[in-house]
Amino acid sequence: MCGRFSLTSPAEAVESYFDLDPIEPFPPRYNIAPSQPILIVMGYTDRRAGVSETARQVRLVRWGLVPSWAKNPADMPLMFNARSETAADKPAFRGAMRHGRILIPASGFYEWRRNGNERPQPYWISPARGGLIAFAGLYSPFMAPDGSEVETGAILTTRANETLGAIHHRMPVTIPQADFDRWLDVRNYEPRHIADLLRPADEDFWRGVPVSAEVNKVANMGPELQEAVEEVELREKSPAPQMELFGS
Known part of the structure; x- marks a missing residue:
């Protein structure tokens, strides 16, 4: 699952x-x-200039995919994650898997470890090497009831590797730079051609540190959210988190 993430690179x-x-x-x-x-x-x-080439562009979209065939997004759950194992077959994601594969720049993501009745412990999970990574994502535009077009997206997830499995059983799919072209090329590569990319990251790819429960609140947006804290102290002193997580 990926319910919060970060992009701090310029x-x-x-x-x-x-x-x-x-x-x-x-x-x-x-x-x-x-x-x-x-x-x-x-x-x-x-x-341009009579030559057909594949290029890349950026856009801002709403995080929470709405299928193009949706009548009213208010009647649908907020689909900010899509299970990679079933996305090519699910009606909500099937079209986007074939025609709307995207990359989502990120610096890392947050995940919550649950342990019985204890308060969920948030972790900041970032690449061990530092720098940027690319989540595998899906894109879908839809026509809003007022006639405007809204562009939306979701992050694909897969089973967690052993490194992160102790925190959560799911993790976002990351696409290596060497595979960007293949992932984005929806004209020549069908979902079956890129299925090998929908795998957990290598065991040494991610590192996770416990962080403050302040990340539970959307209004908190500073760099201190990614500072490591003592896990025991957090459980004793922090208020019950106001979780705002959806999807899987």
């Missing part, structure tokens, strides 16, 4: 990592929550 780093044309600067975001705008990278066909 625009220049995103441009370099994803091989993009210059993009507008943006502030660091330490606590991105479902229904908020997220930055995505998508492929498109550039036909």
Whole structure:
């Protein structure tokens, strides 16, 4: 599951990592929550000068996918995660898996470890090597009841590897740089051609540290959310978290 994540690298780093044309600067975001705008990278066909080439562009979309066929998003759950094992077959995600695969730039994500009746312990989980990573995502535009088009997205998840399994049984799918083109190329690669990418990260890819329960509140957005704390002290002193997690 991935119910909160972070993107703190500057625009220049995103441009370099994803091989993009210059993009507008943006502030660091330490606590991105479902229904908020997220930055995505998508492929498109550039036909300038009579040459057809595959290029990449960025967009801001709502985190919480709404299928193009939806009549009213208010009647649907907030689908900010999609299980990679079944996404190609589920009506809500089938079209996006075939036509709307995207990359979602991130610096890491938060997960909550539950232990019986104890308060859930939040963890900040980031790449051990540091820097940016790319979540595998799905994109879907839909026509809102007022006639406007709303662009939406979701993060694909898979089973957790052993490193993170003690925290949660699910984790976001990450796409290596070497596979960006294949993942984004929906014209030449069907879901069955990229199924091998929907796997857990290597055991040494992530590192997780316990952090303050302040991350439970969407209004808290500072870098202190990612500072490690003593887990026992957190359980004794912090108020009961106001969890705002959805999906799986």
